Structures are given as structure tokens and as C-alpha cells.
Amino acid sequence: MSVVARYSRRLVLGAGVAMAATVALGSAVGGIAFAADAVKLGVSIPAATHGFTGGIVWWANQAKAELEKAHPNLKITVKTASGAPEQANQLQDLVTVTKIDSLVIFPFESAALTQPVMQAKKKNVYVTVVDRGLTDPSAQDAYIAGDNTAFGRIPAEYIAKKYNGKANIVALRGIPTTLDNERWEAFTAVMKQHPGIKILDAKYANWNRDDAFKVTQDFLTRFKEIDVIWAADDDMAFGVLKAIEQAKRTDIKEVFGGAGSKTMVKTIMDGSNPLLHADVSYSPKFIYDAIKMTAEARLKGDKLPATYIIPSSLITKENAKEFYFADSPY
Template sequence: MQRRLFALTALAIGTLFTAPAFAQNKPVIGVSVPAATHGWTGGVVYWANRTKDEVEKQYPGVKVIVKTAASPSEQANQIQDLQAVNKIDTLVILPFESAPLTRPVAQVKSKGVFVTVVDRGLTDPNAQNAYVAGDNPGFGKVAGEYMAKAMGGKGNVVILRGIPTVIDNQRVDAFNEVMKAHPGIKVLDAKHGNWNRDDAFKVMQDFLTRFKQIDAVWASDDDMAVGVQRAIEQAKRTDVKLVVGGAGAKDYIKKVMDGDKLVTANVTYSPSMIADALKLTAESRVTGKPMPATTIIPSVLVTKENAAKYYFPDSPY
């Protein structure tokens, strides 16, 4: 799916990269992303490194430095070093978390560094020059509408949230807004599974212990869906009829393709957006062409009918 979405996005912006590069501007671009703590961020790291090579080849003299961080504090320190030691004049950052990174990014921007924020928005938009992300409200809305229809407008649902971030709030708010239109569906609880399989497993164990009837689970991420399904299987619960994850991990797209009884749909949210962000930023910095303040990549519902379009078995995620 990642390659498919990247290709589609590239078509939309392809004209930006067919024009010859202007050699007079040779930015030093720092790329700061979370370490591969789960499948989706593993895809982000893959695309960041792959696109570094592409950008440096396309624009001779441009330098791209990719850094990965295992915590918000490590990422904050890294971006300070990128500015002070590596002398970057451009930063493309996918924040580990929103709140802890807002001030450090703002400080770097105040020193003249052009900042593109990707995916996990900061709590203060003034700390950035540009923003590139998937459609997070759409991600929650598409999942909510599908689940409401699949549940026939009634039943009990539990929610697993991601890491506390602006995008998680956007997703959950949009999902809950859909559910308000379906009074027959009761949201029993929502807890943070941190986009992590083990954390999601523990959260789902708690849900299964406390609630005797759960009809559906919005895992809101394919890694969390793995933990959710493991907990359901261990508890030998048969009441859960639907698990919807998200982000298009190849294993879950395959489940949809194969007609899995619990996993009948997915919602796209590709880690290749870091590639889009880096290419857009590099083109703008080299040529001087203004970069859009906001670039949003749509979320698409994946069902058995269209799953083959989003299945790439050789992709890293």
C-alpha cells in the first residue's frame, strides 16, 4: 500500500520534480523521526532513508541527515544537535509526541530553520512553516462509518487510542462524532494502547475482564489490532465480531483480501508521507518555490473489493 500511495501522491506533485534543480541553494536538511518502535514507524524510517538518497541524487550539493529517536527527550536533544552541530537550515520532523516537542521545535525555528512537521502535529502551529499529514479526521470518520454500518447501528464498541498526540485526538473525535449519530451503539471505554502490540494486548485484556459483551473493537492501528486479537483469542471470547485497525499494514490488508471473519476492512494511512514531506520541502528550499502551508493525504476505506490495490508483500510494513 505504501508504494501505491506514494506513487499516487508523486503523480500529484510530479511536476515539481521534473523541472531542473537550481544549484544555487544547497540546504542542509535534518530529518528527525521516531525509531522503529512498531511497524508503522518502521515504515517511516525506511522511507526517510530511501528518500534521503533520492533527494541527494536529484539535487547535487544538498545534504540530508536522518536521525531516529526512541523517546521525546532524545528527539528534542537530537534536533538541537542538528541545528548547533550539523548546522541544518531545514528540519523535517515527525514528532514522537506533540506536546513535548513543540517548544524544542519552536526554538529551532526561531533560529532561522525552516520547519516541516509531519503527521503528529505540534500543539502550537506557529512552531512550523509547513505541515504534511494523512487525513486524521477522515481516518476516524471512515472507520466509524464503516463500523456503524457493519454493526447494524447497534451494539457495544471499545476504542484503543494511540500515543497522546494531536492526530490521535483528531481521529478519536471524528470517530465519536460518527457514533453520536448512532444512539444504538454504546462506546464502553477508550484507552491508550500507544500504537504498540503489547500495550494494546494489556488494554484489551482489561476491556475483556470488565465488559462481558463487546461486539466490536476500533483498534485504530494495525499493530494494536495484533495485540487486540491475541487477547481475544487467549480469553476465548466469541462475542467480538469485528476488529478494525488502520494504516494498511500488509498483514492486515491480506486478512481483508482473504475474507477474515473479524478483520473485514482497513483504513489507509501510509508511512510514505515522510517521503512526500521531504521531497516537497527539498524542492521548495532548492528552487525557492513556496511550499503549501498544509498538505493532506486522504484516508481510504479498504475492503475485500479493493484490497488488492493496497497489498504489497515486499513492503517494509
């Protein structure tokens, strides 16, 4: 079975959902859909600075190769950026030089990219925003993302239950974005119901292994008793583990990451690390689905539903095999 087929089995945005979404599509003008002679689709995404964005880049290029082969009148241009300023500049080039008519964007940061995306939309570019929402939703036509509320809620419920509502916790957040805010708000909302759980501190570590290592070093220096570290990302979780090992700390009982990377899932499945017991799914394949849905809708002259959310699941040793794909890029 191919990587694409195997991932499609796992996620909601499979063939059945795509068909359902097509039925729900709004027409381009007054109830009548007009097929486009050609579509120039721009894809703007972060560069592969860590494992998850590496998966984003891989899936975006998979979509380009497969969709351009299937649709000769479709041209997809993929741009990767190492930061918000570079992404904003690339976006301007996509609009003015490449002259795209449709855009799928995974914003590097929410606030910094909102105005550039708004400018593209004002020039009649159809905009699908993926994962990291904009601060002004009117800048987009459609929004496709994983369930960030569940991404924060699931580990919080798991920790609260496993530790009987009593634990000292530190947390590592990602990059200041709407999705990180959603995750954090959902996590803390659960914890507020358990006064015996103390969140000692939370800091941004940019979904980066090295940054997570440094942030964890600081936590370990300042706090002498920590039960659980919520890393909120698998790359960050491995940075956390390195810091714990280097500090020779034995008080920490568990590290909870996020996103269901194949390395993390394999570790949980094998039980090979005593600090890793669970994770939450959040596959980078949603960029592939977003590109496919947007391209096929625009080729028909249709629009996507305003919002589409992909559910997340708790991954444990009991069900890890369902989330492990050895040939996946992440």
C-alpha cells in the same frame, strides 16, 4: 515496478500533485525565488518501535539515498529517537552541531516537541511538520499529513452501518497527539449520531502491539459483551486479536485496525481471519513525500503550501488488491 513507483500510484502526492504543489509554492522573498547554493536538511523521526514507524524509518532513508544522489548540493541527516526527550536533544544537535537550515520532523509527541521545534524555527530553520501536529502551529512553516479526520470517520461510519446503529464498542487510542485527538473526535462525532452504539471505554495503547494486548485484556475482564473493538492501528489490532484468542472470547464480531499494513490488507484480501473485514489506508510513505517536497522547494528557494492533506480510503475484500504491495516495508 519499484516500491517507490507503486506507492506513488496509490497516494495523492505523486508526480502530478508535486507539480501542482510547485506551481502553488510561495516565493522566498517578495515574489522572487532565490535558489540555494546548498541545503542541509535534518530529518527527525521516531525510531522503529512498531510496524508503522518501521515504515517511516525505511521511507526516510529511501528519500535520503535518492535525493542526495539526484542533488549533489543537498545533504540530508536522518535522526531516529525512542522518545520525546531524545528527539528534543537530537533536534538541538541538528541545529547547533549539524547546522541544518531546513527540517522535516515527525514529532514523537505534540506538546513535548512544540517548544524545541519553535526554537529551531527562531534560528531561521525552515520547518515542515509531518503527521503529528504541534500544539502551536506557528512553530512550523508547512504541515503534511494523512487525513486523520477520515481515519476516525471512516471506521465509525462503517461500524454504524454494518451493525445497524446498535453495538457495544471499546476503543484503543494511540499516543496523546493532535492527530490522535483528530481521529478520536471524528470517530465519536459519528457515534453520537447513533445512540444505540455504546462506547464502553477507550484507552491509550501507544500504537504498540504489546500495549494493545494488555489494554484488551483489561477490557475483556471488565466487559462481558463486546461487539466491535476499534484498535485504530494495525499493530494494535494484532495485539487485540492475541488477547481475544487467549481469553477464548466468542462474542466479539469484529476488530477494525488502521493504516493499511500489508499484513492486514493481505488478511482482508484472503479472508483468513473471521474478525478482520475492513481497514483504512494511511501509508508511512508520506515521510518520503514530505522530505522530497521540502528538499526540492528549498533548493529552489521556495516554500511549500502551509497545509497538505493526503486522503484515506476504506479497505475491504473487494478493493484490497489495490492497497496490497508485497515488497513494501509495512
